[in-house]
Amino acid sequence: MLNAFAPDARKELRLFSAGEAADLLGISTSFLRKLHFDGKIPDVHTTPGGRRHYSAEDLRKIRIILDASAKSSGTYLKGRREGDKVQVLSFLNFKGGSGKTTSAIHTAQRLALKGYRVLCVDIDPQASLTTLFGYRPEVDFLDSGTVYDAIRYEDPLPFSAIIQKTFFTGIDLAPAGLMLQEFEHETPRALIDNVQPPFFSRMATALQEVEANYDVIIFDCPPQLGYLTMAALCASTGVLITIVPNMLDVASMSQFLQMSADLLDVVSDAGAPMVFDFLRFLINRYEPHDGPQQQVVAFLRQLFGEEVLVAPMLKSTAISDAGLTHQTVYEVERSQFNRNTYDRAVDSLNAVNDEVESLLQKAWGR
Structure with a gap:
């Protein structure tokens, strides 16, 4: 209990598996692997067994890279565009x-x-x-x-x-x-x-x-x-x-x-x-x-x-x-x-x- 509610504790977000990352990015895990293999996206945390884990910040960076190379802007960055109201x-x-x-x-x-x-x-x-x-x-x-x-x-x-x-x-x-x-x-x-x-x-x-x-x-x-x-x-x-x-x-x-x-x-x-x-x-x-x-x-x-x-x-x-x-x-x-x-x-x-x-x-x- 003291560990969960320690007075000076600060929350941290966990890392996400390759499957979770691919789902959130809207791509397949094989395409995500290929992006790493081709050196198109930055390296992420990798376990000794070779499993990749992604932080939310990693996902944000990958999303920006994918959107920049997509045929139409907004494919991977789905937020507001010019003229859209919040x-x-x-x-x-x-x-x-x-x-x-x-x-x-x-x-x-x-x-x-x-x-x-x-x-x-x-x-x-x-x-x-x-x-x-x-x-x-x-x-x-x-x-x-x-x-x-x-x-x-x-x-x-x-x-x-x-x-x-x-x-x-x-x-x-x-x-x-x-x-x-x-x-x-x-x-x-x-x-x-x-x-x-x-x-x-x-x-x-x-x-x-x-x-x-x-x-x-x-x-x-x-x-x-x-x-x-x-x-x-x-x-x-x-x-x-x-x-x-x-x-x-x-x-x-x-x-x-x-x-x-x-x-x-x-x-x-x-x-x-x-x-x-x-x-x-x-x-x-x-x-x-x-x-x-x-x-x-x-x-x-x-x-x-x-x-x-x-x-x-x-x-x-x-x-x-x-x-x-x-x-x-x-x-x-x-x-x-x-x-x-x-x-x-x-x-x-x-x-x-x-x-x-x-x-x-x-x-x-x-």
């Missing part, structure tokens, strides 16, 4: 425990491993996403350095001043902490005093300073429909609502959607832009052999049609076990788990996140 995704639900943070971090990491430049913005005062990136919000950001400092009403900092590098190549973090709760408390007074910009525009305005540096910005929202969540929604181009397929959660989501619609109508009338490229429901913690869950999923698909992601995120001991040490499935070694359990979890996560990626590409007109 894609801003909000993961939200009114109910705690619906898998928002788990979904947000796995999506961010999968996109980063596939070459996208990602900014994670944690706006939950509980700061679970910040913790998963190896920070200790109660120590590191007790008084300052969180998103709150960039959107507060008095003397806000530039957004760039609060962004932290992470151990995960391709991902930066705008951290959260308990101070974020102050935004909820201060906003009613700011509304009375007509402080500009208003609460619903502050996030979008603050992000404008840094958005050119990223392809995708991901919000992990708190489990409530407060001013922070509405500020994130007003800055978003896409929304992913996580839902656990049982009737209590569906009933809760129904109330959440009703309340959201009413509140966002009010905000929209006040001048907030409310146009999303897409809104999708993400089935979370799904157990395919659970009869009642199957019925709930069928009901949701009948009700919302294409707005429910085709791929559900399976409930998996690999995801929960990785979480015990503040890790994700993409961070842990396959050898630490039952291989079938691990593979099933990874396949499920990849299917969800690659579907999200296709929505981003479609929003860019590709």
Whole structure:
């Protein structure tokens, strides 16, 4: 336990096998071997037995080389091109425990491993996403350095001043902490005093300073429909609502959607832009052999049609076990788990996140 949560411990991302590297690059392992043989890509860490292992930074460099020699630019670097707007995704639900943070971090990491430049913005005062990136919000950001400092009403900092590098190549973090709760408390007074910009525009305005540096910005929202969540929604181009397929959660989501619609109508009338490229429901913690869950999923698909992601995120001991040490499935070694359990979890996560990626590409007109 002390090793996992040592006071001065810093997270490091593991290396990836040749098979994993080829999958992430979108090429075959034989083509990857040939690139090494022909001397077209730099050497990587090799074991005494001759097995190659790739860091995320290695993958980034190889991707740049491949794209430069491809027939058309953007074959291997699939992020924004000139004229594309930054894609801003909000993961939200009114109910705690619906898998928002788990979904947000796995999506961010999968996109980063596939070459996208990602900014994670944690706006939950509980700061679970910040913790998963190896920070200790109660120590590191007790008084300052969180998103709150960039959107507060008095003397806000530039957004760039609060962004932290992470151990995960391709991902930066705008951290959260308990101070974020102050935004909820201060906003009613700011509304009375007509402080500009208003609460619903502050996030979008603050992000404008840094958005050119990223392809995708991901919000992990708190489990409530407060001013922070509405500020994130007003800055978003896409929304992913996580839902656990049982009737209590569906009933809760129904109330959440009703309340959201009413509140966002009010905000929209006040001048907030409310146009999303897409809104999708993400089935979370799904157990395919659970009869009642199957019925709930069928009901949701009948009700919302294409707005429910085709791929559900399976409930998996690999995801929960990785979480015990503040890790994700993409961070842990396959050898630490039952291989079938691990593979099933990874396949499920990849299917969800690659579907999200296709929505981003479609929003860019590709």
